[in-house]
Amino acid sequence: MDSTVTTGTNEKVWGGGNQPLNASYGKLMMWFFLVSDALTFSGFLAAYGFSRFKFIESWPIADEVFTHIPFFHGNYPMYYVAFMTFILIMSSVTMVLAVDAGHKMKKNAVIWYLFLTVIGGAIFVGSQAWEWATFISGDHGAVETRSGRILQFVNADTGERASLADFAKTLPSERTVHENKNGLWFTAEGYMPSYSLAEIEAGLKEHSNIVIRTEDIHQEGEHMGHKTVLSREASLEKIKDGKYVVEGANLIHNEYGNRLFADFFFFITGFHGFHVFSGVIFNLIIFFNVILGTYEKRGHYEMVEKVGLYWHFVDLVWVFVFTFFYLV
Amino acid sequence: MAHAHKLEIFRGLVKFKSNTQKIWGVLIFLSIITAIEVALGIVKPQFLTHNYVLGMKILNWIFIILTLVKAYYITWDFMHMRDEKASLRRSVVWTPIFLVAYLLFILLVEAQYIYEVYHDGFITWNF
Numbered sequence A: 001m002d003s004t005v006t007t008g009t010n011e012k013v014w015g016g017g018n019q020p021l022n023a024s025y026g027k028l029m030m031w032f033f034l035v036s037d038a039l040t041f042s043g044f045l046a047a048y049g050f051s052r053f054k055f056i057e058s059w060p061i062a063d064e065v066f067t068h069i070p071f072f073h074g075n076y077p078m079y080y081v082a083f084m085t086f087i088l089i090m091s092s093v094t095m096v097l098a099v100d101a102g103h104k105m106k107k108n109a110v111i112w113y114l115f116l117t118v119i120g121g122a123i124f125v126g127s128q129a130w131e132w133a134t135f136i137s138g139d140h141g142a143v144e145t146r147s148g149r150i151l152q153f154v155n156a157d158t159g160e161r162a163s164l165a166d167f168a169k170t171l172p173s174e175r176t177v178h179e180n181k182n183g184l185w186f187t188a189e190g191y192m193p194s195y196s197l198a199e200i201e202a203g204l205k206e207h208s209n210i211v212i213r214t215e216d217i218h219q220e221g222e223h224m225g226h227k228t229v230l231s232r233e234a235s236l237e238k239i240k241d242g243k244y245v246v247e248g249a250n251l252i253h254n255e256y257g258n259r260l261f262a263d264f265f266f267f268i269t270g271f272h273g274f275h276v277f278s279g280v281i282f283n284l285i286i287f288f289n290v291i292l293g294t295y296e297k298r299g300h301y302e303m304v305e306k307v308g309l310y311w312h313f314v315d316l317v318w319v320f321v322f323t324f325f326y327l328v
Numbered sequence B: 001m002a003h004a005h006k007l008e009i010f011r012g013l014v015k016f017k018s019n020t021q022k023i024w025g026v027l028i029f030l031s032i033i034t035a036i037e038v039a040l041g042i043v044k045p046q047f048l049t050h051n052y053v054l055g056m057k058i059l060n061w062i063f064i065i066l067t068l069v070k071a072y073y074i075t076w077d078f079m080h081m082r083d084e085k086a087s088l089r090r091s092v093v094w095t096p097i098f099l100v101a102y103l104l105f106i107l108l109v110e111a112q113y114i115y116e117v118y119h120d121g122f123i124t125w126n127f
Helices: A008-015 A025-054 A079-103 A107-137 A197-206 A232-241 A259-292 A294-298 A302-327 B019-043 B058-078 B086-120
Strands: A142-145 A150-155 A210-217 A227-229 A242-246
Touching: A025 A259, A025 A302, A025 B086, A079 A107, A079 A302, A079 B019, A079 B058, A107 A259, A107 A302, A150 A232, A197 A210, A197 A232, A197 A242, A210 A232, A232 A242, A259 A294, A259 A302, A294 A302, A302 B019, A302 B058, B019 B058
Parallel strands: none
Antiparallel strands: A142 A150, A142 A242, A150 A210, A210 A227
């Protein structure tokens, strides 16, 4: 190209001040950030897919992991997370309405819609925290084998999951949580399961209606898609492989099945939850700015639009997390 | 900053009078899709879980396609991608789609291989 061409309409092309994409600097930078953040989340979800494909025949079934609703007992898979999804979409709608009101310079409408968006985000983060707490504290309890596989227990008569407390036999034992005040300070253990392995084994022998359910998913036949339930004899044999009693889930043990499931759950929903949290903070900041009239003075509400982009992106990510963690 | 909004969705099948109306219309559409997903996730009809297309359960295909549909409407209508210039839209959308498709291809093929090593090897991983 000839750099000396300076005639006519092309005069200012290289002089700056052009917007070839018809978007402001701030908005473009937000899109830049969102693209890179999308790649980060995709990396996490792809890694999740990698681990899941490795253990495709024994991966936990999400319907059986997330079965609780606050304040209700019983088995309600999916409903609570569907509620969370709806809350997030709803707060996306109030955000886009705030952006729309901003275009029309309606200050009070922006204030109200941003307020509702913040409330929606707070409900979502709260629900996420509750979901974590429920996941961590666990449901029925399980036994982990030497190879790290999880053995769960089922009532053979009803086909329903049996909790450790339902059948474990209480044996006299002197064993308590080892705290550092009772010995060497560096040998304390943080947590001791409610039952010892010996108590589970003795209880299993006594209760003839309790059988073991392994991680393996039937790949064909009438039980296809369900976890394998062992016979009574096989259960008594299998329990000998047990090494730990697991209650709940953390980064090392996971009573719901493969421990990688818990790791990815904490990592991906945690990273997303952190995004929602920072989104709520951003929304709060611009909420107060709108009240103070900052954008009214500036003459436009583009900041609401930029934060709005971020907020919708958080919703967008959740759509994918929802699909790959809870549905597929 | 008053942009002109394009007020049609479904390629002009549904037209809205104002941007606000379009937002509510898209919300209704997204809610219906989510409701379908949740209902299928709870019922899990057997003819969808027991039949495979291109190596994946039909149910999972439905979930992934519905997810992409939802992602499209969130980006196009909530993030106003519909109103942006084609050059901005393409550089934001196609770059991640290309990179993610590539990453997924590599990782999932590799995972399938590792699965086969675990599955067909002479070492038991379950003891």
